[in-house]
Amino acid sequence: MDKDEIFLGSAENAVNKARQMGAQLAEAYISSTKELNIDVREARVETMKLAEERGLGLRVIREGRTGFSFSTDLSPQGIEEASRQALANCENTAEDAYNRLPSPGRSYADLDIYDPGIRDAAVEQKIEMARQMEESARAYDPRVKIIESSAYQDGESLITVVNSLGLKAVYKGAYCGVYIALAAVQGDDSQSGFDMDFSLKYKSLNPEKVGREAARRAVRMLGALPVTTRQAVVVLEPYVATGFLGVIGPALTAEAVQKGRSLFAGKTGSYVASDKVTVIDDGALAGGIVSAPFDGEGVPTARTVLIEKGLLVQYLHNTYTAAKDGVSSTGNGVRNSFKGTPEVGATNFFIEAGPHPAEELFRDIKNGLYVTEVMGMHTANPISGDFSVGVAGLLIENGEITRPVRGMAMGGNIIEMFANIDMVGNDLKFFGSKGSPTIRIAGMTISGQ
Amino acid sequence: MDAATARGGDFADIFVEEKKSVGISCEAGKIERILSGVDAGAGIRVLSGASTAYAYTNDLSRDGLLEAAGIVSHAAASGKKGVNLEFVDVKPAVNFDFKERPEDVPTEQKVAVVEAADKTARSVDREQIKQVMVGYGDVVQKVTIANSSGDYVEDERIRTRLVVQAVAASGQVIQTGYEAVGSLCGFELFKRYPPEEVAGTAANRALEMLKAKPAPAGRMPVVMASEAGGTMVHEACGHGLEADLVQKNLSVYTGKKGQVVASGEVTVYDDAAIDSRYGSYRFDDEGVAARKVNLIENGVLVDFLYDRLTAVKDGRQSNGHGRRESYQHKPIPRMANTCIAPGKTDPQKIIRETRNGLLVKKMGGGQVNTITGDFVFDVAEGYLIKDGEIGPMVRGATLTGNGPEVLRIIEMVGSDLGFSIGACGKDGQGVPVSDAQPTIAIRELIIGGASQGKPNGKIRRI
Numbered sequence: 001m002d003k004d005e006i007f008l009g010s011a012e013n014a015v016n017k018a019r020q021m022g023a024q025l026a027e028a029y030i031s032s033t034k035e036l037n038i039d040v041r042e043a044r045v046e047t048m049k050l051a052e053e054r055g056l057g058l059r060v061i062r063e064g065r066t067g068f069s070f071s072t073d074l075s076p077q078g079i080e081e082a083s084r085q086a087l088a089n090c091e092n093t094a095e096d097a098y099n100r101l102p103s104p105g106r107s108y109a110d111l112d113i114y115d116p117g118i119r120d121a122a123v124e125q126k127i128e129m130a131r132q133m134e135e136s137a138r139a140y141d142p143r144v145k146i147i148e149s150s151a152y153q154d155g156e157s158l159i160t161v162v163n164s165l166g167l168k169a170v171y172k173g174a175y176c177g178v179y180i181a182l183a184a185v186q187g188d189d190s191q192s193g194f195d196m197d198f199s200l201k202y203k204s205l206n207p208e209k210v211g212r213e214a215a216r217r218a219v220r221m222l223g224a225l226p227v228t229t230r231q232a233v234v235v236l237e238p239y240v241a242t243g244f245l246g247v248i249g250p251a252l253t254a255e256a257v258q259k260g261r262s263l264f265a266g267k268t269g270s271y272v273a274s275d276k277v278t279v280i281d282d283g284a285l286a287g288g289i290v291s292a293p294f295d296g297e298g299v300p301t302a303r304t305v306l307i308e309k310g311l312l313v314q315y316l317h318n319t320y321t322a323a324k325d326g327v328s329s330t331g332n333g334v335r336n337s338f339k340g341t342p343e344v345g346a347t348n349f350f351i352e353a354g355p356h357p358a359e360e361l362f363r364d365i366k367n368g369l370y371v372t373e374v375m376g377m378h379t380a381n382p383i384s385g386d387f388s389v390g391v392a393g394l395l396i397e398n399g400e401i402t403r404p405v406r407g408m409a410m411g412g413n414i415i416e417m418f419a420n421i422d423m424v425g426n427d428l429k430f431f432g433s434k435g436s437p438t439i440r441i442a443g444m445t446i447s448g449q
Numbered sequence: 450m451d452a453a454t455a456r457g458g459d460f461a462d463i464f465v466e467e468k469k470s471v472g473i474s475c476e477a478g479k480i481e482r483i484l485s486g487v488d489a490g491a492g493i494r495v496l497s498g499a500s501t502a503y504a505y506t507n508d509l510s511r512d513g514l515l516e517a518a519g520i521v522s523h524a525a526a527s528g529k530k531g532v533n534l535e536f537v538d539v540k541p542a543v544n545f546d547f548k549e550r551p552e553d554v555p556t557e558q559k560v561a562v563v564e565a566a567d568k569t570a571r572s573v574d575r576e577q578i579k580q581v582m583v584g585y586g587d588v589v590q591k592v593t594i595a596n597s598s599g600d601y602v603e604d605e606r607i608r609t610r611l612v613v614q615a616v617a618a619s620g621q622v623i624q625t626g627y628e629a630v631g632s633l634c635g636f637e638l639f640k641r642y643p644p645e646e647v648a649g650t651a652a653n654r655a656l657e658m659l660k661a662k663p664a665p666a667g668r669m670p671v672v673m674a675s676e677a678g679g680t681m682v683h684e685a686c687g688h689g690l691e692a693d694l695v696q697k698n699l700s701v702y703t704g705k706k707g708q709v710v711a712s713g714e715v716t717v718y719d720d721a722a723i724d725s726r727y728g729s730y731r732f733d734d735e736g737v738a739a740r741k742v743n744l745i746e747n748g749v750l751v752d753f754l755y756d757r758l759t760a761v762k763d764g765r766q767s768n769g770h771g772r773r774e775s776y777q778h779k780p781i782p783r784m785a786n787t788c789i790a791p792g793k794t795d796p797q798k799i800i801r802e803t804r805n806g807l808l809v810k811k812m813g814g815g816q817v818n819t820i821t822g823d824f825v826f827d828v829a830e831g832y833l834i835k836d837g838e839i840g841p842m843v844r845g846a847t848l849t850g851n852g853p854e855v856l857r858i859i860e861m862v863g864s865d866l867g868f869s870i871g872a873c874g875k876d877g878q879g880v881p882v883s884d885a886q887p888t889i890a891i892r893e894l895i896i897g898g899a900s901q902g903k904p905n906g907k908i909r910r911i
Contacts, residue, residue: 041499041697050504050520051777055488070486072507085485092560094479146698183699183820190820259477260580261616339486376816376825379847383623388847388897390825409897 010074011162018083023060027163031338035155040130055338060086064095070339098323104167108293113173117202126152129207136211144215146183161298169298184218193218224404226448233368234441238429241436247380253344254321272312273418278352279307288348290433296335296342304330318344350435354424358438368396385414409447452518454532458495462596465491466776473585475563490776495521503779536601541731542738543722547607549636551587566648570615573652580616594736602736609638613648617655626655631870633729664846670806671891678869679884680812685824685852691782692759701853710750711856717745721785727870728785728882735771742768756782774878789886792862796888799861801837808832822852847897863888
C-alpha cells in the first residue's frame with residue numbers, strides 16, 4: 001500500500017472513531033514529513049540532520065463546542081486515545097455557533113509543487129552546495145572572517161485532511177533551500193550579513209550568488225558610523241520592507257479584526273496605503289514556497305488581493321471567521337503542525353512588484369538613507385501602528401550611495417509610512433513565504449547624534 | 450547504539466522522549482481552545498571529529514530505530530571504535546518532587562484556574578479593562594538517554610505555566626499588562642502563585658500604564674528592580690557565555706577567560722539544580738547531572754556553559770548545559786536558570802542613592818545582536834526616580850545598550866533576588882528558562898521614549 005493510502009486510511013479511522021464516540025463533526029489532519037539539514041563550516045560538514053515525522057491532529061465539534069487533540073501514535077489505540085481526549089476537551093470549551101467544518105465538493109488546483117529532483121539529488125551534491133556557498137562568501141572579500149552557518153535544507157511532506165462531511169484531500173509537496181549567515185571583520189568592527197534562497201525547484205538554487213550576496217551585505221557595512229538627525233527620503237531594501245509587511249500581516253486577518261485588535265478594522269473600502277501599493281496573499285502562487293492546493297482545513301487556496309492600489313479590499317479568513325462574517329473562507333486556515341488547530345494566517349504574502357528598476361528609486365534623492373537593517377521591529381504596536389526601531393544602512397547623497405551608517409533610530413506610524421510610499425521597485429524578492437520589492441518613502445525622520 | 454556506531458565514530462547517543470501536553474486558552478471571557486496530546490520519538494546522534502550526524506523519527510518500533518541508526522552510522526568514516534554498551538545509571542546531584550501531577554488533575558480544575566484569572570483581571574476595572582487573554586500549559590516529558598560511554602539516564606520533567614495578558618483602554622490610549630509564572634512542578638504551582646494574584650498584577654499593570662506619561666528620552670542612570678528578572682543578563686550576556694558561540698568566535702567573551710569582564714560587584718552563575726524554577730532539571734538532555742556553574746566571579750570570567758561536543762573541543766567535561774527542545778533537535782549549550790548573584794546593598798538604598806534616573810520594574814520583549822551584545826529592550830513597567838524617591842510611572846520606554854558594557858558599569862548590587870521566566874529560542878529551538886537578578890544600579894543607558902511596545906515577555910534574537 002502507498003503511504004498516502006495508509007494515511008488516508010488512518011485519517012478516516014480517526015474521523016469514524018470520533019463520530020462513534022459522540023462527535024457531531026470530526027476532522028483529521030495527518031502530516032508526514034521528511035527533512036534534511038546540512039550545515040557546513042570550513043568546508044566540513046558540521047551537522048547533518050535527517051528527520052522523519054508524522055502525526056495526527058483531531059478536531060471534534062459537539063453542540064457548538066470544539067475540542068482538539070494530537071498524537072504521534074497512529075495505531076488504533078493511539079487514535080482511540082486521541083478521540084477520547086478531543087471529546088473530553090470539547091466539554092470544557094465555550095459554545096459558538098460558528099464552529100463549523102468546510103463542506104466537500106470544491107476542486108483543487110493542480111500545482112507544480114513536487115520536484116522529484118530534490119529527493120533524487122545525491123547528498124554529496126547537497127553538501128557541495130553548502131560548501132560552494134561558504135567558499136564564494138569567503139572569496140568575495142578577505143574580511144569575511146566568520147561563517148556562522150552555511151546550510152542546505154530540503155523537505156517533503158504528505159498532507160491528508162479528512163472530515164465527517166465527506167471531505168477527503170491529499171497532497172505532496174517538496175522544497176529546498178540554502179541559507180548563510182556570516183560576519184565581516186575589520187579591526188574591532190564586526191558586521192553581520194546573511195542571505196537565503198528557498199525554492200520548489202532543485203535546479204534553480206544558486207548557492208554562489210547567495211554566498212556573495214551575504215558577503216556583500218556584511219562588507220558594505222564595515223566602518224559604519226552614526227550621522228546627525230535629519231529628515232530624509234528612505235529607501236527600504238526588500239528584506240526590510242518585508243519586515244514591515246510582516247508587522248501589518250496579522251492585522252489583515254479576520255481573526256484580529258473580529259477580536260478588535262486590528263488597525264484595519266472597519267476600513268474596507270478606504271485607503272490604507274499609497275496608490276502605489278498592492279498587497280497580496282496567494283496560497284497557490286506559482287513557485288511560492290508554501291503553495292499548496294488546500295489549506296489546513298481542506299479549503300482550496302487562492303489569490304487574495306488584500307490591498308489594491310492602496311485600497312483595503314478584504315481580510316484573510318478561515319472557515320470559522322468566514323462563517324462569523326457571512327463570507328467564504330479565503331483558504332487561509334493555516335496549521336503550523338499537526339499539533340495545532342488551523343488559525344487564520346498568511347501563505348505566500350507580498351507587496352506586488354512595481355514598475356521601476358531598483359536603481360531608479362535612488363536617482364533623484366539628494367539626501368536619503370537606504371535602510372538595510374532594522375532592530376526591534378517587534379516593538380511596533382500592532383494596534384496603533386506606532387513604531388520606533390533602530391536602523392542601519394547606507395547614506396544616499398545626490399543619487400549615489402556614499403557611506404555606511406549605523407546606530408540610528410527611525411520612528412513613526414506604519415500606516416503613515418505606507419501612505420508615503422512614492423515608488424515601488426520591480427525587484428520583488430521572497431524571504432521564505434513573505435516578500436517585497438525595494439520601496440521608497442517620501443520622507444522620514446532619522447534620529448542620530 | 451550498536452547499529453549507529455557500526456562504522457565507527459567518537460561518540461553516539463540516543464534520546465527517547467514522550468511528551469504529553471495540555472494547553473488551554475481563554476480570550477474575550479470564553480474558553481476558546483483546549484488542546485492536548487502526545488508527541489513521542491527518538492533522536493540518534495553520532496559524533497565523528499567535529500561533525501555531528503543526527504536523525505530522528507517518531508517510529509519507535511525496533512525497525513524504525515534501526516533505520517535512523519543506520520542513517521547516522523554513514524557519517525562516521527573513522528572505523529570502529531570502542532563502544533560500551535554495558536549501561537550504568539548516572540546518579541543525579543539533586544532530586545525533585547512533583548506534588549500534584551498534571552495528569553491526575555481533571556481538566557475542569559485547570560479550566561477553573563484559567564477562568565479565575567480571567568474573572569479577576571476583568572473585575573479589577575470593568576470599565577477600562579477591555580480584553581483579557583489567559584493561557585495555561587502543562588507538560589509531562591519522559592526521557593531516556595543512553596550513550597556510547599555507557600551512561601544511562603531516565604528522567605521525568607513536569608512543567609506548569611500560566612500567562613495573563615490584559616489590555617486596558619481609555620480614550621485613544623491602549624496599554625497592555627503581562628504577567629507569567631511557571632516552574633518545574635505540577636499543579637502545586639498555583640499554591641505558590643494563586644491565579645488571582647497573577648491576573649491582578651497583569652491587569653493593574655495595564656491600568657497603571659494608562660495613567661503613565663510618555664518616558665523621557667536620553668542617557669540616564671537606570672535601576673533595575675529585582676522584580677524585573679534577569680532578561681537582560683540572559684540575553685545580553687548569557688548567550689555570549691555559551692561555549693558554542695565562544696568557540697565559533699561569535700561571542701565578545703571569546704579568549705577572555707581569567708580576565709575582568711564586569712564590575713567587581715558582579716557575580717553571574719547558572720544553576721539548573723535549583724528546586725522549582727522554570728529552567729531547572731535533574732539531568733540535561735545529554736544525561737549529565739545538573740549543577741551550579743559559576744560564570745563570572747566578582748567581575749572575573751571563570752567559565753562557560755558546555756555541552757558534550759563543545760567540552761570535547763576544549764578538552765574538558767560538560768557542565769550539564771546540553772539541552773534540546775525535543776527529540777527532533779540536537780543538543781547545544783543552553784542556559785537554564787541564569788542569575789546575577791545578590792550583593793549586600795539594601796535595594797531601597799540603591800534607589801535613594803541613584804537620585805535621578807529610571808526605575809525598571811518589569812522588562813518587556815527585546816532584541817539582541819549576539820555578536821556585539823547590542824540590545825534594545827522594552828520596559829513594561831518603569832518609573833522615574835526623582836531626588837532618590839520613586840516618582841511617576843512612565844510608558845513606552847526602551848533601553849538601548851550593550852550587554853557586556855552594562856556588566857562593567859553596574860555600580861550597586863542589591864541583597865534581593867527576583868526571577869522571570871521565558872522560552873529561549875536559540876537556533877530555532879525553544880527551551881524553558883528562568884533568569885534572575887537582584888536590584889542593580891547601572892551608571893547609564895540610552896532611554897528611547899517613542900516606542901509604545903507591547904511587552905510580549907518573549908525574546909527574539911537575530
